[in-house]
Amino acid sequence: MFKLVTWIDEKLRWNPDNYGGIVEMNDDIFGSDKLRVYVNHTGNISWEPGFAFTTSCPVDVTMFPVDSQTCSVTVMPWMTSDKEIWFNETKIVVDTLLAHNGQFAIVGSSVPRLNNSVSGNPNNKLIMSSFTLQLKRKPTFYLLNVIGPIATISFLCGVSFLVPSESGEKLTVAITVLLSLTVFLGVVDDNLPKTSDSIPYFGELRFHVDK
Known part of the structure; x- marks a missing residue:
């Protein structure tokens, strides 16, 4: 500002x-x-005095790694009503102002204008601008390194039933596949977002496997 x-x-x-x-x-x-x-x-x-500030927004990782996020930052003039300052609706120029990110892609943006009545003086209003970005996670890394191996190991669980019982290796194959899935989900757990507000489905899958 x-x-x-x-x-x-x-x-x-x-x-x-x-x-x-x-x-x-x-x-x-x-x-x-x-x-x-x-x-x-x-x-x-x-x-031109100015300052840099850091802001954050809540993240819902339930659908990780194919999740989408919406982040908003509201800017409001302090002690200045609409009689003295007026904000026009604008848009965020994402091509020039924001750096490229390898984890998220910006799929939409908006800057709606909001009005807030001044306490004790309903004739005056505070004009606010809410800068909103719609983000979508780029899932390629997780598809190749998380979902792909899990799907392959899970497929091998079914293959273990095709092993003839007389070979004596049926139980060995089943236990080996289960241990491989458990160890791999432990590695995946290190890459999951650390939050308690929402639990990714991958985290629930690991819990059931360990259980």
């Missing part, structure tokens, strides 16, 4: 002709290179 702050400093005026035609420069204030201002030769100083 950025807000432009400007003021005039009489001591920071100069004639561009005396300084190689320089009409504006970038300088730091308060002794920190993180607080930089634009200084014009007329003494006009512009400062």
Whole structure:
């Protein structure tokens, strides 16, 4: 979030002709290179203070690894009603503003405008913008390294019934396949999202196998 702050400093005026035609420069204030201002030769100083913040959204991993997520961030002006500031509906330019991610793909976005009445003054409203992204997990890695091996091992469980009883290896094959499935699900468990709000079906499958 950025807000432009400007003021005039009489001591920071100069004639561009005396300084190689320089009409504006970038300088730091308060002794920190993180607080930089634009200084014009007329003494006009512009400062755009800003900050970086981290936000999060709840994740439902029940359908992992073919799950979809919706994340929203609501921005609202503080102590400024619709009489003083107005937000227009816009859209998120995902091609230029967001970095490519190998785990999720952005399948949709929206920025609806919301109104919230000011407490004690119903004639004034706060204009809010809710930035929403629809994310879909890219399942290729999990299909090849999780679902594929589990499906193959599960298929071998049925194959064990085809082993002739007189060969003496029927029980050995069945136990070997079961142990392989149990060990592999233990490895899969390390790659599952760690959350207690929703349990992935793979986690429930591992629980029943261990049981």
